[in-house]
Amino acid sequence: MKTPYDQWPEYETSRDGSLTTVRETQRDDYRDFLATHRGHRLEGLRIVEDSYVSEQSYTEPVKESYFKATNGRETFVIKRFRTQIQEPLQYQLVKGDFELRCKSVDIQSEAIQKQLQKEWTSKPISPTKVTTFLRLLRYIAETTDIRQLERVPEESALPLEVFYRIDDVSLGFLLRNCHNIFKGKEYSEIEAFIHRHREDGVLLLKATFEIQFSEALPTPRKVPETLPVSHADTSAVQE
16 A cells, blocks of 8 residues: 555664664655566555554554455455564455454443443432333343444444444334333433434344355356257257
8 A cells, every 4th residue: 555654764773872863764664565576567456445454453563454455346355464563564465355244232231331420310220220221221222223223423432333324113112111210300300312323323133243254156167058969968958
């Protein structure tokens, strides 16, 4: 990937007693790439949007990650990795394909409890009611098909964590059941809390995915529509 950072220098520090020295090394990664592949046929690839995946955090520098790229005719899976922080990133073509499978859907229980305690204006909320409310939310998370939910661009440190907004049917179910937990002013408070945080807050459902790789299928051989048959075999074929 050609980027503005290709020509940034590399700095290495060393200490000799109380004296610290910094050594600067000029770099040109793109020029090195062209030198490595001199004489090879080069082809520009465009990264497929939203195809990046990794089992580790975005900010982790030493990891494996995968993404898809296309030349307009074919789509390729590319592995990007390095084993030590001082190494440049390496890229490797991977045969086959990958897809993401939803492993679990959960609620942000700790964040919900903290937000309830922070915003609750009535008398201190009962821990039993909070537990019952969380159990109700968890039931919704476990029984909802996330393929029917709207994904939201909520920030997550992990590429395999995705947030979804509770749908209208689940919202109605949640409010109806809250009538059995909260009464009077408490119900008004929990209703306002739900509407306030349903869109982009602590009530978003968190789905965790895993990467599933599949091998490339062999290219099928092209078979002629009609096979030539000799005169000797014609009668046998007709019979």
